[in-house]
Amino acid sequence: MEDNHNLFLKQIRNYGSLTEAAEKDLLSRVSRVHRMKGHRIIREGQVATSFFIVEKGMVRSFYQKGKTEITIWFAYEGQKAVSISSLFTGKPSRETVECVEDCDLLCISNKDLQELYSRYECMNTIGRRMVEEYCNILDDRVYSLQVMSATERYKDLMEYEPEIIKRAPLSNIASFLGISQETLSRIRHNW
Numbered sequence: 001m002e003d004n005h006n007l008f009l010k011q012i013r014n015y016g017s018l019t020e021a022a023e024k025d026l027l028s029r030v031s032r033v034h035r036m037k038g039h040r041i042i043r044e045g046q047v048a049t050s051f052f053i054v055e056k057g058m059v060r061s062f063y064q065k066g067k068t069e070i071t072i073w074f075a076y077e078g079q080k081a082v083s084i085s086s087l088f089t090g091k092p093s094r095e096t097v098e099c100v101e102d103c104d105l106l107c108i109s110n111k112d113l114q115e116l117y118s119r120y121e122c123m124n125t126i127g128r129r130m131v132e133e134y135c136n137i138l139d140d141r142v143y144s145l146q147v148m149s150a151t152e153r154y155k156d157l158m159e160y161e162p163e164i165i166k167r168a169p170l171s172n173i174a175s176f177l178g179i180s181q182e183t184l185s186r187i188r189h190n191w
Helices: 002-013 020-029 084-089 110-119 121-147 150-160 162-167 170-177 181-190
Strands: 031-035 040-042 050-056 058-065 068-076 096-099 103-109
Touching: 002 020, 002 050, 002 103, 020 103, 020 110, 020 121, 050 058, 050 110, 058 103, 058 162, 058 170, 068 162, 068 170, 084 121, 103 110, 110 121, 121 150, 150 162, 150 170, 150 181, 162 170, 170 181
Parallel strands: none
Antiparallel strands: 031 103, 040 096, 050 103, 058 068, 058 096
């Protein structure tokens, strides 16, 4: 379990340093879960109660519109996986978070996170910085969908997130890029 703790701490330390007491308290609250491909970590309409870091595997988040699934993000080794608006507001999630591959996930409950935020200023700062990062990612996502061409979005995905291109199903990639599978095939063919 020490290796798992090291990964969790490494990710948290990207946002700031921890006191020894905060680190010990945090680690005592982290657990590891295994989920099979296709498992839904959270379903639309459920309230998110945990924050995850992907130790192994890949997850995606999507909105359901009729029979269509609209992929909004992917996470793989070392990345965070959470229905953030549901986690922080306590409202039912609008998204579903699903394992694209068999996954090992490190998790902490929102209740534990909130206790850590109130108990340790360093954790409160780390939480704020994580939300700031999420806002920047969201801003980039809106920009790409509103301003960039499909080819530019695919090029960016290849350059900055090649793991998604290598591992995610083409239907999920096309949906994430906001294009049809046929358009994705044409872009890939011309690339």
